[in-house]
Amino acid sequence: MKVLVPIKRVIDANVKVRVKADNTGVETANVKMAMNPFCEIAVEEAVRLKEAGTASEVIVVSAGAAQAQETLRTGLAMGADRGILIQCDSDPEPLAVAKLLKAVVEKEGPELVILGKQAVDNDNNQTGQMLAALLGWPQGTFISKVEKTDGSFAITREVDGGLEKLEIKAPAVVTTDLRLNEPRYASLPNIMKAKKKPIDTMTPADLGVDVSPRLTVVSVTEPPARKAGVKVASVAELVDKLRNEAKVI
């Protein structure tokens, strides 16, 4: 079984994000970048499937700037076999990424696609679902467990108030939640081996996909600073404030 893992290069989760002075977006120049944490979990799961003998090959794919190659190398150092870079001039939107991934899936023929449930930069939470819809494949989102059974996958989803266990037919798209696994550190020998693993580079045009943006960003601003709280003297005052000031009861 081939497993395809789409990954995204994002601002490192530990960096304090700053809005650009002209409010067109967030500052990314000279900011530490890293693999989206949910994508790390996806790579880890694929590598574990390979180590368990369930998967035969793990392919990491990323759509973005040329530097996304570094992120692919990280995936290769974790244990993926090869990488595909779809080089885009600007950050493609989720639907464009889903279309690109559909083309890659049709080319590579994986039985399972594992994505992060969302990327920590835009928190879109869309690409996996869109990809499944475009492919007409079953999807399992926010999973905390996945097991291959005969011709299908037994998955556990994290839903409000509990866990949902489902069986979905292969081939399928799944997206990872936090508790699926704890990603490993790449070992030094694997970092060195990753350098020699192949990365194919292609463009959206090679895949016949139009990635021009469909959304317009009007403005990006910092959230308003939190105001200091007040102490209330009595329950009555609290209820009054909730009712008349906050208008929540």
Place this chain on the structure above:
Amino acid sequence: MVSYTAPLDDIRFLLYDLLDYEGQVAGLPGCEEASRELVDAVLEEGAKFCENELLPLNRSGDEEGCAFENGVVRTPKGFKELYEAFCEAGWNGLSLNPDYGGQGLPKTLQFVMTELICSSNISFGMYPGLTHGACNALELHGSDDQKQTFLPNMIHGRWSGTMCLTEPHCGTDLGLIRTKAEPVGEGKYKITGTKIFISAGEHDMSENIVHLVLAKLPDAPEGSKGISLFIVPKFLVKEDGSPGARNGVACGSIEHKMGIKASSTCVMNFDEAEGYLVGEPHSGMAKMFTMMNVARLDVGIQGLGLAETAYQSAAAYAKERLQGRSLAGPQQPDRPADPIIVHPDVRKNLLTMRALNEGARALALWVAIAVDVAEKHPDDARRQEADDLVALMTPIIKSFFTDAGFEVTNIGMQVFGGHGYIREHGMEQLVRDARIAQIYEGANGIQALDLVGRKLGQNMGRLLRRFFHPVQDYIEEGMTKPELAEFVAPLAKSLSRLQQATLWIGQQGLKDPEEAGAAATDYLNLFAYTALAYLWCRMAEASLANLEGDRAEFHEAKLATARFFFQRLLPKSSGHFSAIMAGKAPLMEMKEAAF
């Protein structure tokens, strides 16, 4: 909790913008794979491992310390698992020989990783650090058979290493050792004696411990010329290469120390333990020195590592701690007080820390690259040149960096005030952990004697020229660049004073060795300030050229720190110069009985 993020920005600036890592190291035979891309990937992952795994166990390790019971040492909670993860990830063999399972990456990278490890958890770093030193010695001096038996397991970390030199009655003067080695045939020896202060001598993290032990053969000449080096494993190695019967070496007790409490410091008793001679008889001292020279550079880096954590923590605290108002009037009127960073004195503290750290890091990596060149360059002359520079700078790095490490961690505690003195924030631990580095691996006073007594005169001053000539050339060229004047002028002044002091010591020392001894420590410090000035000048030049680029903020800060160094720190070297020129009289005049 201390704040620490690996300073990869600064490291990359030094490697790529300042020291031409790619031209100097990546092109050396055996380093072809260590491209910039690979170095970046290794450093990123190494930084992640140190920040997320080593650092969280730093304070708990200090609080818990090592425990000794019935001859067994238990390391603090989590250390064993951490060590296993560290070895499995391959960090133990980073720069060691690929023929025996190492990764064979450049030593330069090892220097960087050592700094990161020491910043995060120096006590933990002691265990792989000692193994690393033992591997170096075995690789250089061991027989093929010995290398095959021990190196693969040691490079992996499955087996750890120690160096057993010190005995109860001798540390600095190893010629006095009493540990005996009796030949029993078949290349085996029975080792008997007591060694003390043995770091990582006994612990529960590796399946075997390989001691490198200095001992004397029955026919040994007196003094340091009669010392031989032996391998003494904790468990004898079976035919199949696995650890077998327990050897006659045991831990008698562990020390209760001021700092590095999670590192076990052991009394090791050898009772007719089976040992194997490394190299020729009576050649142990020279062999131990190959281990010690590496270890001395490592100890210097320990000072830098701790100082970096102290700086980062203090800087973060100074920006958060609201207390009093700026002397120039309230800076943050909407808050109850201004952060203490508004005060000139607090800024002086922070900048002192930063200027010393960044200067030391630049000097360390400059020398680190020379270590790689000395080892791997195809041209004999280039190798010799680089080796000379390393030999010259080793006592300076060991002594100055560890003195600075203590000073900087201490200033860090000062910035925290009372909150630095209590244990909760981890600042006093940094001070305690830093203190030992001034003492072990040759006390700093001994380093100064090494510089003045051995290195200055070596090969008619050839070592000195490896520093003086490039700096002189740099100054001459720098004089033609007006934008560099504010940096080059004080560097030139510092260098000329250093040369003057060198000449003075040369002349006086020939007549009276005590004169050289009296000048040694101040001379080492004057030398260190000049070396730092050279590197700060080069850093300022590199940053001036990049002020328009997209990393302007980084380079502006670099320049501001450079100006602080030249205007507020370098003048301290004048004091050292005056002290040298005062000669030995003020030290030797008082009668011994009056002390």
